[in-house]
Amino acid sequence: MNSINKKLEYIKANNLYRKIKYLSESQDKYTTVDGMKVLLMSSNNYLGLSNNEDVKQSAIEAIQKYGLGSGGSRLTTGSYDLHRKLERKIAEFKNYEDALIFNTGYMANLGVISAICDENYYIFSDELNHASIVDGCRLSKGETIVYKHNNVKDLENKIKALNPSNRIIVSDSVFSMDGDICNFDKIYEISKRYNLLTILDDAHATGVIGKTGRGSSEYFKYKPDITIGTLSKAIGSEGGFVCASESIIDFLRNKARSFIFSTALSPIVISGAIKSLEIIDENIQLVEKLSNNISYACKRLNEIGFDIDSHSPIIPILIGDEEKAVKLSELLLENGIFIPAIRNPTVKKGCTILRLTLMSTHNYEDIDYVIDIINKYKLEI
Ligand SMILES: Cc1ncc(COP(=O)(O)O)c(C=O)c1O
Incomplete structure (x- = not known):
């Protein structure tokens, strides 16, 4: 004490x-x-959607139909049709094959990084990445190599210095405190040259960057292999998500512990988030x-x-x-x-x-x- x-x-x-x-x-x-x-x-309610009348109405309809809590984890009794509808909507919005919802963006970073990066992985992480990425790296069994903020030269030198093995680059797309945007097109080219996977965290990019607010997959020339994000900022609701290929999502559904061992999000926030995405699509x-x-x-x-x-x-x-x-x-x-x-x-x-x-x-x-x-x-x- x-x-x-x-x-x-x-x-x-x-x-x-x-x-x-x-x-x-x-x-x-x-x-x-x-x-x-x-x-x-x-x-972080960048588009004002958290108090939007249509979003609130959608949440009210959900509580009337489904009640308050979801009553179980996603793999037991907690998956509603609404959860899947939101996953399909996010995947389409971000232009990916599939998506998986987590309870927060924090839990998405923890779950995805720790599930993918076993002891055979090197993780290259920007020094200004969000705490949830840092904690995901700590929780994983891989080795984390921190590169200088947004510095592709330093990133490439660090990649070259290590023997090829399973490797991944992870970065915020919009940095949460400085608000600057990651140099992803250069990072992507490096990732292809040396055969690494790329993950971007679109927490502050979703609804914000790209011509129609779709985030990284619209803003950059290249699309990251995996995009993580949150529904708690421009979407005005709650929850985290990951977008990737069908096989990566299938793997995460089976392996990401913060997805498996936590009660599913309330249908209220799910329904509100679906409406928010529709509003962004149309406005x-x-x-x-x-x-x-x-x-x-x-x-x-x-x-x-x-x-x-x-x-x-x-x-x-x-x-x-x-x-x-x-x-x-x-x-x-x-x-x-x-x-x-x-x-x-x-x-x-x-x-x-x-x-x-x-x-x-x-x-x-x-x-x-x-x-x-x-x-x-x-x-x-
Ligand atoms: C870059 C970044 N990633 C992840 C998160 C976590 O998202 P959530 O608030 O949904 O846990 C945040 C903010 O909270 C963030 O700024």
Whole structure:
């Protein structure tokens, strides 16, 4: 206990202590945080679908038909026809032969990487990959080789240095904190040259990149062998997924422990996710609106002295010092804007950011307001 208290003291003394803030309204551009009405500028609900009327109606119909919980794991009693319908929809949306749903994106990364990569595998993993990829690598029996962020030269050198065997490259497609996009077309060419499998994590790409929001399979020239993703961000629901060939999906259905040993997702979130995907299919303007907001926010941030060129809704405003970033986040909150400071261990020490995220429901006035406030306080912190 003593050592736990000491660690907690260390966290507090280094401005790394985290406290949960509670929302008491839906995840819209305006919400209520700890009793205060705010402009939400930090949600992953990029297309505003989590509170969409048609999505909610679809969820209501599901609870009326199926009830609340799914009552079992997918391989026992928990598979509803809806689960399969969503898997087929995701596979079609992403242009793959088949798909498999997991309970979260985190569990998808854990399950897929640990099932595929046995002791005969080398895993090449980008140094800024999401924690769930890192944990999937740790759980696997393969050996992980970390390459420099988005650095294809370093990746190739590391691949060349090892004898050929079973090898896989895994990367976020849109990096979750920096919002930059992986250099996948180059990575894919390397993977073909040296005969490696490729996995991309489309958590922040689905509904976001590609002309119609399909993510990596639409945005890049080449398609990864395996795409992992989540339904919890632009899709506005919950759950993770993996897309691949029929045989890989069949293998994962039989081998991925986080798929096998956990109760299936509620039909409510499944039904909502199906509706969200249909809405994205039919409303390309949602994706376009988000993309316009991204360009506008970057232009405005450059005008006030931040060097930011994001092509995703994640706009990292680098503050560096933990205390200053927390202070700026508090000042923004006092002005009715919610953007938490993201600190170590999510980012490197001394690289604290305000992780501003955009939604298609924001407009240019919202963006102007936030940027003007940041500009006002950036020199005061
Ligand atoms: C890149 C990335 N992968 C996976 C996940 C995990 O997804 P989920 O929230 O569905 O567990 C996240 C975010 O939470 C993420 O940013």
